[in-house]
Structure formats: C-alpha cells, structure tokens
Amino acid sequence: MDVEAVVRSNTRLSDDYNVVALDAPAVAERARPGQFVMIKPARGTDPLLRRPFSIFEVVTGSDGRPAGLTLLNKRVGVGTTLLYEVEPGRRVACLGPLGRPFTLVDPPAEAWMVAGGVGLAPFATLAAALRARGVRAALFYGGRRNADLFFTDRFARLGVDLTLATEDGSRGRRGLVTAPLAEALAARPAAPPLALYACGPTPMMREVARLAAAHGRRAEVSLEQVMGCGLGGCYSCVVRIRRGGGTPHFVRSCVEGPVFDAGDIVWEELAP
C-alpha cells in the first residue's frame, strides 16, 4: 500500500524531536504494533531514498475507524531534518505497513517495554494493543535528559507502569535505563510469565537481550537498519542471526524484522 499522505499536523516537541500526523487510513487500518512505513519526506532526488519509520500512533477518525498515523521523528540527517520541517498540507509518499510486528502476549503474562530515546516510537501502539488484551504492562524509558522524554502521561493513562531514567539525572533514575530494568528482573518472581520488548540504541538492546537470557525471559527487539526499499528487494538492511544453534546468516530486517527474537541476533556484529 503506497499512498500520497497529507501531513495533517507537525508537532515540534523539542529542537530535535517532532511528531508528524499523516492522513493514511488504508495504511493505518492494516497497521500492527512494531510495523513500519517507508516515507519519502520530499520530492526530488536529494535525498533519493525513502526512510523507515516505526508507526508511532494509529489515529482514529470521528467514526472511530483508523484515519491516519503518526511518526515520532528525531532529526539526525537530511531525511529526518526534512520531516522535522515538513509543513502541514504537504504530501509525503507513505508505503506500508511493512515488516514483522511484535508478538503479543495474553494474560496472565505481563509485558515490559524498554525504550531508549526515539526508540519509544513502536511502543505507543504496542501499549494500546496490550491494554486491549488486558495485559499488565510496564515501560522502562531512558533518555539523555528530561527534555528528551516524551508522552509519559499517555503511557500512564494506558495503565502502563513507568520507570524513567536520564543519563544526567534530570528525571527518574540517573544513568542508563537498563540498570533499573536489571534490578526489577532480579526482584521479580518466575510467575507469571513475562515478555520483554526493546527498541533503542544497540548497546541498550544488547543489554536487554543479555538480561532476558540471564533471567530466562523471552525478549523481542525492534532494530533500525539502513534500508533501501523496505520490501525485500535490495538486500541492504541485513542482520546476522543464528537460530537454534544453526549457522549464522544474514536476513533482511525489512521482511524478517524489524522485530527479532533478541536471542537470535549475533550482537557482536551489529553496528553500534
């Protein structure tokens, strides 16, 4: 599904972060938590390629049906800067939804989401889906500083237990979010079952994978690789995985991911 989506709004959250709302009902109604879209933020050939973005929220219209979606964007390069600056009313090409979504659990299992920075993006839809299933959920959310943490109220309203951490200590625990996560995992009894979901910087996800394995918990990670097409055609976005003690091999993160079982990733080879 490739649509010319009208930019409904562009909400700047800080000098780096914004949320872009797109009218894209056909994409929105198919979207599942953890999936992504390929966005061409401007016409022309520079930048040439689309950029992958997690679907942040599915927006419902007055009839209660999916009408559009939002993207949580952090400006780091040319494409994300264009999306930071995009004017409402403009059209952007939006291809999706794409990729393998998160595996949802059911009660009595509980779900802990672990987000670093813009890695919050896939968890708004996941939290909503978990709540709809009656799954108790928690969010461990870290950033450099308080000004980099967004939408905590929204997760709280969804009944998500929040644990925050900032590297400078300006909000929540000082340091990396994986420290309170490690403590919580150690303190938690074996039952009920617990599923971990992580998205953020590679070192954070790698630590979540290590902790999950150490505590016998299943974890899924959402990876962000450089992508060419998003459809499995170009073989750019590969990740080395090893399944069930087999031979490590490259798979395309656009079609076999972006969500992977954390235990399958060959973490030593993943770019930081």
Add this chain to the structure above:
Amino acid sequence: MDLSVSLGPLRLKNPLIAASGCFGYGVEYADLVDLSTLGAVAVKGLFLEPREGHPPPRIVETPSGMLNAIGLQGIGVRRFVAEMMPDLRRLGATVIVNICGSTRDEYVELARILSDVEGVAALELNISCPNIKEGGIQFGCSLTGTHGVVSAVRKATALPVIPKLTPNVTDVAAFARAAEEAGADAVSLVNTFLAMAIDVETRRPKLSNVMGGLSGPAIRPIAVRMVYECFQSTRLPIVGMGGIASAADALEFAIAGATAVQVGTANFVDPLIWTKLRAGIEDYLGRHGLTRWMDVVGTLDTAGR
C-alpha cells in the same frame, strides 16, 4: 499503442524491465506490482551456490544516487529454481535470470541448469558486478574474457544470452562488439560505477566493502552516452539502464539507441513506478503522432551538431 520489443529471439510485451539486484527475485513485489505487466523481471544475480554477501553497511546515499556493496547475497540457482520459479510462472512474469560465476565453467553450468527450467526467458550474464573480487567483473573488464565467457555460454544454451556490461572501462563499445562477435543476442548496460564515500569525521569508508557501485539519477548522462556509443558501434539490441526514474528518462535511452530499458534504483523509491512509466511513454507517443515504441528507438537527431 504497440510497446512490444524484440531482443534477438526474446520478444517482450513492453520495454520495461526490472533491473537485477533492485527487485529481489520478483516475488517480493508481487503484492504491489502485477509482474505480468512488466516487459520482464531480471532477477537478483545468482551463483551456483548460496552466498552470504558483504557485512552491512551495504548502501549509502550520495547526491542523486546511492552506492551499494551487497556482495551478491543469494540463495543459489537450485533453490531459486525450486522455490522462486513456481511463483514467477504462476504470476506470469517474463523471467530473465542474471547469472554470475567465478569461472567460465560456472557460467556454463548455470546456463545448462537454467536451459531446462520452464519459464526462464533469457540469461543475463553478470560480468560487471564491481563488488566481488573473485568473478564477474574480471571477465567484463577484459575483451578476451568477455568474448570467452559469452561464447562458452552461447554454446551451452539455446536461451537468449544478454551480457551485462560494466561502465568501468575506457571503451564500452569495444565490449559490446566483443559480445556481438561471441554470439550474444543483446547487451545490457550499464552496471554501476565503481565509487566510494568517506565519513570525514571518522575517516572511515561509509561501506563495509570500502568501495561500491554508484547508481541512480547521478549516473544517467554517462549511461546515456555509453548506450549511444554502443548503438553506433554494434547491431545488437541494447538494454539501457542507469538512473531511469521517469518516462522521459526511459525515452532518452530509447532515442540514444536502447531497444529496452531497465529500472533499478528508482524502484526502491517508487515501487509503483511501472504504471507511471507506461502511461508516460504512451502519452509521449500520442503527442508525437507515433504508435510504436520502436518508432523512437535510435532516432537521435544530430543534424548540425
């Protein structure tokens, strides 16, 4: 409008071909694109055996283009035949199989295997991938190597044989002539331009393979020139490619002498480009009082230049 073209014995319903390496094995796009409406699908380059390819990062964007060094990751010809060809046949795709070998014998073996496979319409010989050391381009950068591998494959198969030429040579037309003398049915050009990009902050190459192949609109004027040189120099049908992203771009190649065209990088940006290209070409023909694509091919007017 009659958009049909002939590449030697290979007849295509239209001149628009998905370029090898830019369209997976075709089946990846079947949900979005009716493969039977394309002139042909040139599938991702295949060796006899599966290949892992290079570590990431495998691509990097450059002004109006991109570099890639995928390293021909692939499932090998036998899995392709077993797992992909049934779907491609069912979907009505005209399949051009791009083959790559480390030795001349490997090309011949691939040609023999594929000659017996229902639904394979032609072979494109990848003698031009800039990203692997052990094969391919070592043939494509030598006139005798090109002649040798094309004539060996020619003897091994009745399928149409289309060598894909590299632009990383001084005189590409000489390679088209070598292919013609060796019995090729057509030539396709250009593969990517060997290139590199450096992160100046870290002084590291942006690709894991250090160098890669440049594609996209940035290369189009050079590719058009090379197609024109080959058109003047051989009688072989030419499959032109290099940065085509619109009907006008495709027509530019046709006027320079390309009978058919391939679209690669633009397919990443717009996977639904095919219907737009076809509509744009038909609109052009109508505006110019023409009814056939072939009325445009090789019609460059250089009077007074």
